[in-house]
Amino acid sequence: MGELSPCCGTNRSYFWKLLACFVVYVLFGAVVFSAVELPWEMKMRRELDRMKSSFLLEHSCLLEEQLDAFLSTVLDANNYGISALRNASNDQNWDLPSSLFFVSTVLTTTGYGHSVPFTSGGKAFCMVYSILGIPITLLLLTSLVQRLMFYVYWAPITYIHMQWGLSVNTVARIHAVVTGLIVIGCFFLLPALAFMNMENWDYLQSLYYCFISLSTIGLGDYLPGKSGRHPSLQHLYKIAIACYLAVGLIALLIVLESFYELRELQRFVALIMGRPDREKQLHVMEKEVAITASKLEAEGLDDCGAEGRSADEPTPETAGQPPAKQ
8 A cells, every 4th residue: 555645644634733723712612602601691590580489479379380381381482483572563473574584594594593484384394495495595696606706806806917917816815805894894884783773782783683694693682673663664674684684695705705715725725625736726816817817808809899890880871882992
């Protein structure tokens, strides 16, 4: 048997180091969340027990088992998006706009969990619908992002490289950072202001909702359309949020793809994955720029040819006249 190449051993070493860093990162996150959230949870538990005991003392005719059964029913209904509070929104969870919002969260794998099917038929249809719909959605998003990358990534980089003479790698870095800042402003910072106006949230809560939604984490602790503000706009509001999720996810994928095209990141991925064609991957950007330049030049020649043909076409006044003699 042949010996393993040094490159293979190096890639394996990088993989185990990355795995160790990931495990440490997971443990670090668990420790931080536990330290921050556990005291608040214990405080809420004590407060809830105190309020429950006080309520039973004030209503001695009510048994604790009866109160527990009532609270269990209310909590079960709340898990299905139905609130027993008087000041809660009376909007239905399964009208057409709400169903469209639910479908958008399912197909984009956001899954807030605020509205879930509670009938057997609805649960069965949700499974079948998701099995077919999620792969189609991912395929459509991938195809759309690849098409948009030519116009929002390769074309600007090629133009700046050819016009200003900057290196392709430098332009790619600048373009990735600028694109990321634009997406952060247009799909995180500005929408957070809009959610502040429509919901009973502060700016941090609104920004948190935007991040959790577009990253498809979808914890479901903040849900739009539950505040009761602007009731006449609730249906349009939910449709707008569904569109926001779709367009924002596409923009976020474009940013990720832009950073992935950077040579430094591809070098790092090549070290982890152990691909044998590393040299080829290091020059992918130059080849893409050359292809993009040829496409742009071809489009320019086609436009010039079209203008030349339109200039040589006979006008109605000259149509039918013999050509002028030389």
